[in-house]
Amino acid sequence: MMKKxxxxxxxxxxxxxxxxxxxxxxxxxxxxxEVIALLGPNGSxxxxxxxxxxxxxxxxxxxxxxxxxxxxxxxxxxxxxxxAGIVLAFQNPPSVEGLKMVDFIEAIEKEKGFIDDKLIxxxxxxxxxxxEKKISExxxxxxxxxxxxxxxxIDSGLDFKKTEEVxxxxxxxxxxxxxxxxxxxxxxxxxxxxxxxxxxxxxxGIIVGKDEDYKNVLKTIKKYDYEKCRKCTKFLSAE
Amino acid sequence: MIxxxxxxxxxxxxxxxxxxxxKVLDGAEMMPSSLAWKKFSFTHELxxxxxxxxxxxxxxxxxxxxxxxxxxxxxxxxxxxxSNLIIIEKDINVKLTSSCLSKKEVKGKHxxxxxxxxxDNSTLDYTQNNSWKKGDVFTxxxxxxxxxxxxxxxxxxxxxxxxxxxxxxDVYLLQKKANADLRxxxxxxxxxxxxxxxxxxxxxxxxxxLECSGLxxxxxxxxxxxxxxxxxxNKAELTHEASIGxxxxxxxxxxxxxxxxxxxxxxxxxxxxxxx
Numbered sequence: 329m330m331k332k333x334x335x336x337x338x339x340x341x342x343x344x345x346x347x348x349x350x351x352x353x354x355x356x357x358x359x360x361x362e363v364i365a366l367l368g369p370n371g372s373x374x375x376x377x378x379x380x381x382x383x384x385x386x387x388x389x390x391x392x393x394x395x396x397x398x399x400x401x402x403x404x405x406x407x408x409x410x411x412a413g414i415v416l417a418f419q420n421p422p423s424v425e426g427l428k429m430v431d432f433i434e435a436i437e438k439e440k441g442f443i444d445d446k447l448i449x450x451x452x453x454x455x456x457x458x459x460e461k462k463i464s465e466x467x468x469x470x471x472x473x474x475x476x477x478x479x480x481x482i483d484s485g486l487d488f489k490k491t492e493e494v495x496x497x498x499x500x501x502x503x504x505x506x507x508x509x510x511x512x513x514x515x516x517x518x519x520x521x522x523x524x525x526x527x528x529x530x531x532x533g534i535i536v537g538k539d540e541d542y543k544n545v546l547k548t549i550k551k552y553d554y555e556k557c558r559k560c561t562k563f564l565s566a567e
Numbered sequence: 568m569i570x571x572x573x574x575x576x577x578x579x580x581x582x583x584x585x586x587x588x589x590k591v592l593d594g595a596e597m598m599p600s601s602l603a604w605k606k607f608s609f610t611h612e613l614x615x616x617x618x619x620x621x622x623x624x625x626x627x628x629x630x631x632x633x634x635x636x637x638x639x640x641x642x643x644x645x646x647x648x649x650s651n652l653i654i655i656e657k658d659i660n661v662k663l664t665s666s667c668l669s670k671k672e673v674k675g676k677h678x679x680x681x682x683x684x685x686x687d688n689s690t691l692d693y694t695q696n697n698s699w700k701k702g703d704v705f706t707x708x709x710x711x712x713x714x715x716x717x718x719x720x721x722x723x724x725x726x727x728x729x730x731x732x733x734x735x736x737d738v739y740l741l742q743k744k745a746n747a748d749l750r751x752x753x754x755x756x757x758x759x760x761x762x763x764x765x766x767x768x769x770x771x772x773x774x775x776x777l778e779c780s781g782l783x784x785x786x787x788x789x790x791x792x793x794x795x796x797x798x799x800x801n802k803a804e805l806t807h808e809a810s811i812g813x814x815x816x817x818x819x820x821x822x823x824x825x826x827x828x829x830x831x832x833x834x835x836x837x838x839x840x841x842x843x
Binding site: 383 | 836838841
């Protein structure tokens, strides 16, 4: 049975790419309006998990289920998942030459979202700096009226000022409106600004630990590195 | 300068084998090519041969609004044989869009021979849109002649939804400081086939860029694209690039993950390809 406030429940996810297990029987929950952080080393399966939840059809699920608002959505098309309320900000979004942001937003818009006047007249992600790509992703997602926003490395490559700008948009358009957030990150700055209520560690495709205090998690990673997180007793017990 | 505002009607409109309308322009001659052949003997050297169909456009003053020609087929077994001649006089700017298309599946044939002459210090912004359907046969040869300090900015868009398309473009940069930027876009879908040759010829201190890009939307379609630069001068600066690809799965998934259906996302990617 799902808890009353449960928004997302993923169970026993297994994804194999070229014979290698990227997600290894992974289980993970998010409650409605919750702000969750997910940390892990490169290649730990963070982005794959994000894409599986958001419905990237290029990733085949070998086993497991994705329940969203008590509905099994793992067979849903990506667009149907957007309709259900799941959206993903890409770490490296592709550019779409010839498509202006203004026309793209108009094509996808469900509600008025954040608009950056400097980007709206340009072609989608064409020649965008790292920071502009992140703002572009948020312009798109804020127009989609989501219930769960997955932010894949939304702070990577940003200076502190830009991280603050990104965090401000996330807070205003999502967190303050009770939209659940999954923040996938390597860095602490954005967590200081968004203050997740739970932080999870993923290694080798499985959640190995979690803690309610993200500072504690960051401190532990800094001290022992990810590989030692498995044995870290300061975290709450792994599922 | 011609400043009369443009109405929606094209300046030259031919449906099947009938001329449906010619909009008279102040400062420009627009007439059927066959009439131009009779009226202006100098055109005999410029047309490929004595024209049966097609239009003659002779622009003598700058035009502040875009000119438009439209050639359509909507009936079965129609064969069009167009000979078009466009002359842009000295020191003027013109924007021209020409469209040739079949409105439905009619197994039409369209042959287009076009000669476009841009005289000294003039600029032509030229867009050619060709869209043909299953069973259509489209053959075209466009020749551009650029004189001293003249400029051509041109985009030729060929869409084949199952049609057989054979095209050739030649841009002759004849005199000092002539400048051309020609972009050719091809979209092959539903078994559409392209054989496209495009050449930029540099014969003086000139600058030219040729870009050919193709998009194949399904496995039964085919594009052969041969871009070339032919240089007869050590002062000419010519470049070209070419690419043919399928619809990017990454872009398609990106758009679908923004809530667009596969059909709508594909449509948007094709539209963006044409706009780029």
